[in-house]
Amino acid sequence: MAGRVQPRQLAFALPHAESFTRDDFLEGPANAAGLALIDSWPDWPNRIMLLVGPEGSGKSHLAAIWAEQSGARGISAHALTATAVPGALATGALVLEDLKSSDVDERALFHLLNLAREDGAFVLITARTPPTAFQIELRDLRSRLRALPTVSLLPPDDHLFRALIVKFCADRQLAIDETVVAYLTNRIERSYAAVRRVVELLDAEALRLGRPVTRALAAEVLRASGLTDPSPAP
Incomplete structure (x- = not known):
């Protein structure tokens, strides 16, 4: 009897809250x-x-x-x-x-x-x-x-860049630890648009696979996205 094909889990683009108040603005x-x-x-x-x-x-x-x-x-x-x-x-x-x-x-x-x-x-x-x-x-x-x-407005420095990763993940109720933040900080193309896009992709892929966001998943997403910094920090 042929094995049953496991259906591919779909990720739906659900709305997420993004606050534009003064208290939620990341200063740098x-x-x-x-x-x-x-x-x-x-x-x-x-x-x-x-x-x-x-x-x-x-x-x-x-x-x-x-x-x-x-x-x-x-x-x-x-x-x-x-x-x-x-x-x-x-x-x-x-x-x-x-x-x-x-x-x-x-x-x-x-x-x-x-x-x-x-x-x-x-x-x-x-x-x-x-x-x-x-x-x-x-x-x-x-x-x-x-x-x-x-x-x-200028490109983000390291501190602001890390804070953006954390904020965009928090906006999507996406749990990440410091190892993931450090990994992304050292490898994402240094732009606001790139960090937002990577967090969107992480969220979608974690939902599709039913996996938490780990360093390994982040590496997979970056390889597929092409949003890595051409000269990443070690």
């Missing part, structure tokens, strides 16, 4: 300037500020903290239209998220900057790259963006 030298900007409001050097940093560096978290303090509305830059501008600025404060020159209505953005200045509104713009890297057709808009004060 890499994001000190960004946090100082949020904490210094409303005493900003300019009512329109640009917060720049790589994917996953905490821009949205900082923006959420500021929105809670200021009553700011939020809108994605790619969704901005000229007709939406007055309503977006209705509370006198706005978060404009993830500005990309390739995915924005330039005339709507120019209208937003002009109306915010006329009304004395506060605007926090987040982006992954500085304005000097934007390909903007409207000359006046290009000049206006490049004149905005910019605060940059």
